[in-house]
Amino acid sequence: MIRVSILGSGNVATHLISAFLNSADIQLVQVFSRNLEKIKHLEGEVLITNNLHELELVDVTIVAISDDSILGLSKKLKNDSGLIAHTSGTASLNELKGNYPKGVFYPLQTFSKEKKFNLKKVPICIEADSDSNLLLLEKLATGISDNVYFIDSKQRQNIHIAAVFVNNFSNHLYEIGNQICKKHNIPFEILQPLIKETAKKVKSMTPSDAQTGPAKRNDQLTIEKHLSTLSNQQQEIYKVLTKSISKAYN
Amino acid sequence: MIRVSILGSGNVATHLISAFLNSADIQLVQVFSRNLEKIKHLEGEVLITNNLHELELVDVTIVAISDDSILGLSKKLKNDSGLIAHTSGTASLNELKGNYPKGVFYPLQTFSKEKKFNLKKVPICIEADSDSNLLLLEKLATGISDNVYFIDSKQRQNIHIAAVFVNNFSNHLYEIGNQICKKHNIPFEILQPLIKETAKKVKSMTPSDAQTGPAKRNDQLTIEKHLSTLSNQQQEIYKVLTKSISKAYN
Numbered sequence: 001m002i003r004v005s006i007l008g009s010g011n012v013a014t015h016l017i018s019a020f021l022n023s024a025d026i027q028l029v030q031v032f033s034r035n036l037e038k039i040k041h042l043e044g045e046v047l048i049t050n051n052l053h054e055l056e057l058v059d060v061t062i063v064a065i066s067d068d069s070i071l072g073l074s075k076k077l078k079n080d081s082g083l084i085a086h087t088s089g090t091a092s093l094n095e096l097k098g099n100y101p102k103g104v105f106y107p108l109q110t111f112s113k114e115k116k117f118n119l120k121k122v123p124i125c126i127e128a129d130s131d132s133n134l135l136l137l138e139k140l141a142t143g144i145s146d147n148v149y150f151i152d153s154k155q156r157q158n159i160h161i162a163a164v165f166v167n168n169f170s171n172h173l174y175e176i177g178n179q180i181c182k183k184h185n186i187p188f189e190i191l192q193p194l195i196k197e198t199a200k201k202v203k204s205m206t207p208s209d210a211q212t213g214p215a216k217r218n219d220q221l222t223i224e225k226h227l228s229t230l231s232n233q234q235q236e237i238y239k240v241l242t243k244s245i246s247k248a249y250n
Numbered sequence: 251m252i253r254v255s256i257l258g259s260g261n262v263a264t265h266l267i268s269a270f271l272n273s274a275d276i277q278l279v280q281v282f283s284r285n286l287e288k289i290k291h292l293e294g295e296v297l298i299t300n301n302l303h304e305l306e307l308v309d310v311t312i313v314a315i316s317d318d319s320i321l322g323l324s325k326k327l328k329n330d331s332g333l334i335a336h337t338s339g340t341a342s343l344n345e346l347k348g349n350y351p352k353g354v355f356y357p358l359q360t361f362s363k364e365k366k367f368n369l370k371k372v373p374i375c376i377e378a379d380s381d382s383n384l385l386l387l388e389k390l391a392t393g394i395s396d397n398v399y400f401i402d403s404k405q406r407q408n409i410h411i412a413a414v415f416v417n418n419f420s421n422h423l424y425e426i427g428n429q430i431c432k433k434h435n436i437p438f439e440i441l442q443p444l445i446k447e448t449a450k451k452v453k454s455m456t457p458s459d460a461q462t463g464p465a466k467r468n469d470q471l472t473i474e475k476h477l478s479t480l481s482n483q484q485q486e487i488y489k490v491l492t493k494s495i496s497k498a499y500n
Contacts, residue, residue, distance in 0.1 A: 067472075090472060108440060110447055110462060117447070123440045149440060158434040159441075161476045162427040166441050167448045168463030169491045170420040175457035175498070177412040184408040190358060190373045190399060191409075191416050192453055197360055197367070198417045199449035203442055207425035212360060213418030222317075222340060226411045233494050240490045241419045244483050248425070 001027050002140050005055060007073065008064035009033035011111035012087050016064060019119040019144040021045060026143045030056050052076050060085060060140055062105055063096070070095050083133050085126075089160035092153040093127055103128035103137050106156055107145070110167050119144045125151035125159065176234055208248070215245035251277050252390050255305060257323065258314035259283035261361035262337050266314060269369040269394040271295060276393045280306050302326050310335060310390055312355055313346070320345050333383050335376075339410035342403040343377055353378035353387050356406055357395070360417050369394045375401035375409065426484055458498070465495035 004026055006013050013031075020028040030047040032055065033039045039048045047056060052073075055061070061077070063070060063086040070086050074096040077084055084096055085103035096102045104127040107119065124141040126148060128134040134150065141148040151159065174195060181188045201210045214222040223242055227235055254276055256263050263281075270278040280297040282305065283289045289298045297306065302323075305311070311327070313320060313336040320336050324346040327334055334346055335353035346352045354377040357369065374391040376398060378384040384400065391398040401409065424445060431438045451460045464472040473492055477485055 090475070108444055110444060110451065110460075121443050123443060125440075147440075147443070149437075151436070155434050155436050157475075158430055158479065159436055161479060162430040162436075162441060163444055164463055164465075164476065164488075165423045165430070166427040166445050168461070168465060168495070169423050169487075170445075170448055171452070171457050171460055171462075172465075172491055172495050172498075173415045173419050173423070174452050175461065177416040178457050180408055180412040180415070184405050186401070186405050186409055186412075187399075188456075190375075190397075191412055193371050193373060193397070194358055194360060194413055195416050195420075195449045195452065198420055199445045201360065202421070202424050202445065206438075207421050207428050210360075210421055211418070211425065212421075213414055215414075215418060215422075225340070225407075226414065229408065229411060233497065236490050237419075237494060238414075240486050241422055244487055245418070245422050247483065248422075 001025065002060060002136070002143065003027050003029050003056075003058040004140065005030040005032065005058045005061045006064055007032040007061060008087075009035065009038040010064065010066070012107065013062075013064035015109075015111055015117075015119060016062060016087070016107070016144075017042065017046075018116075023143040026140065029058050055081065058082055060103075060105075060136060062087060067091050067095075071097055074098055083128070083136055085128070085137060089163065090157055092157075093129060101129060101133050103133050104153070104156065105137055105141065106151070108159060108163065120146050123147040123149055125149050125156055127152055127156065173237075176237065179234075211245065211249065213245070215242040216249045218246055218250050251275065252310060252386070252393065253277050253279050253308040254390065255280040255282065255308045255311045256314055257282040257311060258337075259285065259288040260314065260316070262357065263312075263314035265359075265361055265369060266312060266337070266357070266394075267292065267296075268366075273393045276390065279308050305331065308332055310353075310355075310386060312337060317341050317345075321347055324348055333378070333386055335378070335387060339413065340407055342407075343379060351379060351383050353383050354403070354406065355387055355391065356401075358409060358413065370396050373397040373399055375399050375406055377402055377406065423487075426487065429484075461495065461499065463495070465492040466499045468496055468500045 020026045028046050031039050032049050036050040060083045067088050070091050077098050079099040081100050083101045085105040089106050093102050106125040107122050109122045124145045126137040177191050178188045270276045278296050281289050282299050286300040310333045317338050320341050327348050329349040331350050333351045335355040339356050356375040358373045374395045376387040427441050428438045
C-alpha cells in the first residue's frame with residue numbers, strides 16, 4: 001500500500017484524488033489546498049488541511065498546482081517529506097526546490113472538472129531523480145493507469161508541445177467548424193461523426209496516410225472557392241495549414 | 251424496395267455499394283465503372299458494366315465520381331433514367347446537366363477504402379429538385395443511415411468547408427504531433443487518448459467551452475518556449491492558431 005498526499009484542488013488534483021480513492025493499492029492520506037472550502041467535501045474520506053506544516057509523513061506527495069506556483073510552494077516543503085512529484089507537462093524536475101527526493105507524475109490528458117472519466121487509459125509520464133524513486137512512481141502510476149511511460153524532462157516538454165497541436169489547436173479548428181455551421185444554420189452535430197472518425201483513424205494508420213482534402217490534392221479551384229467565403233481570421237488559418245499540407249505532399 | 255444503381259468505383263462508391271447490399275429496403279441493381287476491373291469482384295451480386303448505354307432502368311442512380319467528372323458524365327445520361335443524384339460535398343445540384351430529375355446524396359465522412367465502417371452513424375445530406383424526389387432520397391438514405399439531413403447546396407458547400415477544418419486540418423495537426431514525437435523518440439501512441447478525448451469532449455460541451463492551453467491563458471512565456479523548439483513551418487502554424495485563440499478569449 002502506497003501512502004500518498006495531494007497538494008492542490010484544481011482539475012488535475014481533482015481527477016487524481018478520485019482515482020487514488022478508487023485504487024486498492026493506494027491510500028490517499030491527505031489533501032492540501034490554500035482554500036479549505038475547495039476540499040471541504042473530502043472531509044471524512046481523507047485528512048484535509050490548508051497548512052503546509054500539518055502535512056502527514058507519506059511515501060509520495062503529489063504537487064498538482066499551476067506551473068507558476070510549483071517553485072514557490074516546493075521551497076516550503078520539508079526535506080524529510082518523502083518523494084515529492086509535480087504533475088506539470090512543462091516544468092522540469094528541478095523546478096522542485098528542496099533537498100528531498102524528486103519526481104514528475106504527469107497525466108497526459110485534457111482535464112475539465114465537470115467531465116468525469118476513467119484514468120485507466122490516460123498515459124502517465126513519470127520521471128525521478130533515482131531508480132528507486134522511479135520504481136515507486138511506477139507502482140503508484142500503475143495503480144491508477146494501464147499506460148505508464150518513462151519520460152525525461154526534455155521529452156515531456158515536447159509531448160506538451162505536441163499536445164498543444166493535437167488538443168488545443170484541433171479544438172480551435174472544431175470551434176471554427178462550429179462558427180461556419182452557426183452562420184449557415186447547420187446543426188454542429190452534423191460534424192460530430194466526422195470529428196470522431198478523424199480522431200479514430202490515426203489509431204490504425206499514420207496521420208500522413210490518413211490525410212485527404214483539397215490541400216493534399218493541390219486542388220486550387222476548391223481552395224480559392226473556400227477562401228472566398230471565410231473571415232479574415234479563418235482565411236489566415238486556412239492558408240497556413242493548406243500551405244503546410246501542400247508542401248508535405250506535392 | 252428502392253431499385254438503385256451506382257456509377258463509380260472510388261471510396262464513396264465502395265462504401266455505398268456495401269451499405270446498399272446490406273440493406274433490406276434497397277435493391278442494388280447495377281454498378282458502372284469505366285474500368286471494369288475495379289468492379290469485377292461484384293459480378294454475381296449485381297450487374298456490372300463499363301457502358302453507359304447498358305444502364306438498367308432504376309428508381310435512383312447515384313453518381314459517386316470525382317467532382318471534375320460529374321458534369322461530363324451527367325450529360326451522357328438519358329433523360330428517362332429516373333432520379334440522378336451525385337455524392338459531392340461541393341458540386342451544386344445543377345452540376346448535373348440533363349433533363350432528368352436531380353438530387354444530391356452526400357455522405358459526410360472521411361472515406362478510405364481500406365477502412366471499413368458502418369454507415370449507420372454517418373450523416374447523409376440530401377437535396378432534390380422536387381418534394382417527391384426529396385422523399386425518395388430520404389427513403390433511400392434512411393435505409394442505410396440513422397442521420398439524414400435536408401441540406402441545400404449552399405449549406406452543403408459550407409459543411410464541406412467546415413469539414414476541411416475539423417477533418418483535413420485537424421489531421422495535419424496530428425501529423426505535426428507525430429513529427430514532434432518522432433524527433434524526440436516518443437511513441438506517437440502516447441497522444442492517442444488525448445486525441446480521442448479532444449474529439450469526444452465537443453459532444454458534451456461547445457468547442458469554445460472546451461478550449462484550454464497557453465494561447466487561451468495568454469501564457470506568453472510558455473508560447474515563446476514552445477516556438478523556440480519548432481521548425482519554421484510549425485512555428486507559422488503555431489503562431490496563427492495562437493493568435494486566433496488569443497483574440498477569441500482575451
